[in-house]
Amino acid sequence: MSSEKVLVLGSGNFGLCLADHLADAGSTVLLYSRSLEAVELMNKEHRNPKYLRDHLFSSNITAIGPEFPTKDVVSKMDVLLFAIPTQNLRKVLKDMSSLLDPDNHPLMIFVNKGIETDTQALTLEIIADECGTEIAKTSVFLSGPSFAKEIIKRQPTQVSVASLSITHADRAAEVFHQPWFRCYTNNDPIGVELCGAGKNVYALAAGVAAGLGFENNARAGLITRSLAEMTRVGVAFGASPITFLSLAGVGDLMLTCTSENSRNFTVGYRLGKGESLEHILETLGSVAEGVTTAKGYKKIIDKVGVQAPVANAVYSVLYEGAVIKDVVEGMLNRPRVVEHDLPLGRSPVDDLLSKLRLSTRPW
Template sequence: MPPSSVSHKKFKVLVFGAGNFGSCLADHLGDSGHDVCMWSRSADLVKTFNETHHNPECLKDHVFPSTIKAIGPEFPSADVTKSMDVLLFAIPTEGVRATLTALRPHLDDEQLPLFIFVNKGIEIATRSLTLEIIADTCGPKIATVATFISGPSFAKEIVRRQPTSVSVASLSESHAEKASQVFHQPWFRCYTGGDPVGIELAGALKNVYAIATGVSEGLGFENNTRAMLITRSLSEMTRIGAAYGASPLTFLSLAGVGDLFMTCSSPTSRNYTVGYRLGKGEKLDDIIRTLGSVAEGVTTTKAVRKVVDELGVDAPIATAVYGILYEGKDLQETVQRLMCLPPLRELQLPEQAGSHVKRLMQKLGLS
């Protein structure tokens, strides 16, 4: 891509979260010429990062640009928040509601920053997507312009400037385009879209299916089985998304099949690793305790099971993952049960769809 096609506008960005993905995106944005603050609850991380330009908790060997400043552990003040052009949220979905609730009093409704979310998951207690959490905590005005970035993007490869592409979606086309301008570089391509619900569902669901693929590999199954699982997982994701009210085409995007393929086929994936170790006979509690980072698919599986039941969607793979994680189902018996299901029509969308999205759009004041 010619350098002239890359935006050179400089933004002030506040990143909420200093984990793997928050750190790698802060690194990308800092290296792209933006002024970046990265908030962490860890006083030790903030001190070490500002003194050494290293993150002591993740991506430990990487040297971060001097254009990034760590702040915390105190929550960012109103003055800091109001000085920012972009607020980037890279925290687990279970922490989004509390963070936005604390942030809301600091916002100036007449001069709002650009909101970008990169978390992937569904809130367990409410079964809410992040878009719904934003509407509940910050109101419809902010929710309708919030943007979501998702796609096949491992943190370790982003900081090495490996060619990467992502989906950027919002109900507001202009805000999706602005978020794309913030991130777009020759090593990090952005493609915009208008289906944030589909992007969110794809990002949450693929982690559940990565666990299934990891289990398969841990049990010793090979290429035929992996290809089958990824393809049938895509079919399930699309069916769940369509029943929810998302566009089926979204699941053919970078945030859909792209992220699913990567997460289900790489040992670098934390969710795949959880499944693989389960397949090797380890206990879930031991895996979580020693994993060293968050595998959102483990908690997301709980919410997905409830969503599937509410929608009345046939999702045997996702249901099987729930059984393995939370009902103590035997792995070999689960495999046998899935393989003994009766023949089915390969591609089939639900006859009635969209009730969840319709309710959400009504909450946002949109038709």
């Protein structure tokens, strides 16, 4: 049983389910929320007013907020778990950076999946910018096929736990690992991040296909070609191709592209049925990171200069006013290509690793 002191920042579906998992495994958990109503209800009734409303949360969870945690609180923690949407993460890390001792700080674990739209920055680079390179090099990224509704029911779940420091990845895996939540370590956090971002974009495409009435052959083909494309983009960026065959890669891609519980799949499905994006987002009730990630992912694709017809098609529908049926017709009439095509040469990851003062790729 783990006996860590953990501060979870973010009280959405995923932050809540992981807080409950850790508390159930023996950790003492503080859960930060910006909602006073959520804080009061959690502490009084061990429930959340908006997310996972039917679940009775562990009594080992104490909610704090809406004021940001103090330096005294942070200094007593063994682990900081960030379950913050990528587009909001930089501000949270700015607030957190002044509370951290660079030489003796808690283990920092990140579970967001996305790319910062304005900068095309991965979370690793955002951490380096706001908290320093040494903290970035020991930060850990947890990703994989992991719906909150199933974790909260202790359904068997398996995830990748990645860091540039395998020592810190091992420590994070030890914090989370339980028979119902198996952790596999990985030393390619950049690949894991690109998987987590890309799969949300491809889930939009899978949802569109389902909404149009395409059946199993089309879905299997689309997922497989999305994996090839996601791998091509990742390798061009500088990630290991093996990472895309991991739980964070093909595992998460399969889950997100095949389940109606996926928010990104749902957005795509409703687009395929003819609803407007604006109406879908107004009525979805939660964040579908693929919609914003598509912007940053498109910029990365253009930067590395590889063919990515599926992601480009998604972007054209979301942001260029393209008609879905015309886009699909164009996709189906593309010329034949080689099935596997991995690019070589210098890539953006070399610049990022230089920023982190690392001379070689750890993977």
